[in-house]
Amino acid sequence: MKELPKAYLPTDYEKKIYQIWESSGYFNPDNLKSDGEPFSISLPPPNATGILHLGHAVMLAIQDLLIRFNRMLGKKTLWLPGTDHAAIATQNVVEKNLWEQEKKTRFDLGREKFINRVNDFVESSRNIIRNQMRGMGVSCDWSRERYTLDDGLSQTVKQVFVKMYHDGLIYRGTRIVNWCYRCGTTLADDEVEYKESLGKLYYINYGPVTVATTRPETKIGDTALAVNPKDVRYKKLIGQELEVVLGKVKVKVKVIADKIIDPNFGTGVVGVTPAHSLVDFELAQKYHLPLKEIIGPDGKMTTEAGAYVGLPVKEARQKLLADLGNKVEKIEDYKHNLSICYRCGTPVEPLPSKQWFVAVDKPFKIGLFKKTTLKKLAIEAVKSGQIKIIPERFVKVYFNWMENLHDWCISRQIWFGHRIPVWYRHKPEQSESDQEIYIGVKEPKGNDWQQDPDTLDTWFSSSLWTFSTLGWPKQTNDLKTFHPTSVIETGYDILFFWVARMILMTRYATKQIPFKTIYLHGMVRDKKGRKMSKSLSNGINPIEIIQKYGADTLRLSMIIGTTPGNDFRLYDEKIAGFRNFVNKLWNISRFILLTTKEITTIDKPHTKTLADKWVLSRLENITLEVTNHLNKFKFSQAAEKLYDFTWHELADWYLEIAKIEGDKNQILTFILQTILKLWHPFTPFITETIWQEAFKDKGLLMIQPWPKLSGYKNETAEKDLTEIQKIIALIRNFRAENKIAKDKILECHIQLTNTKIINEQKLILEGLRTNIKLTTTIKNKLGEIKDKDLSITLGLK
């Protein structure tokens, strides 16, 4: 009846279909008729730094699958999209562009002008991202789109900050922080990465002892030497003060003893540099040692470094080593982990600095009587089972991280981001510590207040994402309906950065959990199993795949054969395989529409033949299995089952039988409708395209009710048809193995306990590429196949 093109060309349909969806308004739950239970997902907001990569594509494919499935189940379904301002990352990109294009730094522009630049960049970035997301077919509610820096969210950020400050959970203090002098800012502990690198271990003669160090230049900042109390070699030195000349500077060090010192490493004597090592800082606090800051925030030596002032760290090291001369007794190769900035790769310098922190271990009152800590809140949410993590093994990882969490440094010395809502009133007669301080959501009155120049860690605002986007602190309808959200779906790589912090902050601010289920997908890797990276230039642009193969194909290749939490490889041949399947689905539809004289939309088709009973029984089973798998977040298994049924039962058997038996309008139409619905969450474009070709009068496929078959289960029919399939396979096999010409008709006698089905299924047995003629007597016997209670005799005419 309908004729579709031979091959499915996604680019001919996808844009148009997306427009139909978007203009229908059904992405917005307010327009769904249902008063069903709510289902909601907050989209992990992509960074506003530019284009989407395959990692985003995986996330979008899985989330859209969940969203479409639940929408079809009749739930009030919301998928809230947005973008993250990604403070350091975005600022870095704009600074880089500014330098490359105009040879200017952000300081040349000044704060306000620079921020305008960043905002312009973000706006164009967000547009690109929106269109790329549309290309993937995402059915998110664009009318509720948010941005971590928009007015509403900024308001939430301030409110939470102020509330935490008053609860004593945010404080300002001087600590050793991770400092990236390239980015000019502090970094949180988990923003520091470790790179194994080959360094040197220098043995420096101090006179009475020799000290081994990987960083000679920091020894200028030493205020102590530490040994193990049990180390007999140095026992008599403990408590003494030594004065040592290191190159061109004099250093005073006190010898202390602590059991953390490993007597077997180096010489057993460690130089203690309290200002530039977290461990040494802690030692210094324990033994009341002074702090000597010799490296400044610009990565250069300070005046404290005497003759070496102004030198970058590396140069200072060279110069000092030269000055030390033969006092360097020995140099060994040494493999160690270098800490580097996760954004720019510059070595991180531990420095003492005055910063804002979130106190994760400090008890505070929740409700009237109960006392707890942020850490306990976050741990309890998972321990109690309120939040479920898929795969489960990440529960342990989560606890381990949470239990070892230190206070979170949230202030950043960059310009792009949420300005810290703190103002200082500086009076000349006051010392710094006596400054008047104002913390509030609104700017204080009077013009002698100066706002803290720092901005907040980008994860501070994203940790509020699930509820800030729904209108909190106002008790909006959206908040009441959709929070806690149903699922958070993201890569396991940001479990700590984001997911853990969301739990912590959301439980604090709203007393709710942010989501009920955490689904963590794996990372996309290249054909050789390597991570995709710029330096290897092995990355695949999802947009290119969509242009070449279509979004449905891309989605399938990231769903099938993947398991949560495990990385998977993606490459051209694999994708092409799923393109073939999508085309198969197209041609199944094409065949059904072509042979169906009249499209009827019967809900309960009648079955006439064994094959009819079989196929509907199978369809009912598959529908149930797919539904169950999807409910359990087993996306790959759901799709595999459906794939196998669609290709190897429906196409390979039933459609071939339909060609022989004929007259199957009702059943074929019914099956087509059902599989289009079942496939829709996986491959939305092609299924909607076909639906619009064939069943337009029923409305959009995306809001059709999820199939629920009943009454077709028929175990006898399944068993009998399986028997027929087996017989046919044996005959085909016999012909192939004996190289019997295709057009040669063989006589065939089948003996089976169940003689009835042989007689009844004669048409199929003879017609399904067996090329046999059923008889009861074989004249010229060619061969015999025996299998349990089955015997097939074949012969020539």
Next chain:
RNA sequence: GGACGCUUAGCUCAGCUGGUUAGAGCGUCUGCUUUACACGCAGAAGGUCAUAGGUUCGAGUCCUAUAGCGUCCACCA
């Protein structure tokens, strides 16, 4: 140093609470213009499920070691 994952057909991977001859896709081989599809159809070959023990009537599946690969966390100068 701690935690975890992987090791199953040539390649990439499934295999849920242990149960009959271990699955898929790709690749390979042999035939096919069969009126939906060569992005196809029919058929075939190919696995001591890393190794060694153990639990069990029964283990790819559970337990204990070992090896290789990988990831995360911590980080010692």
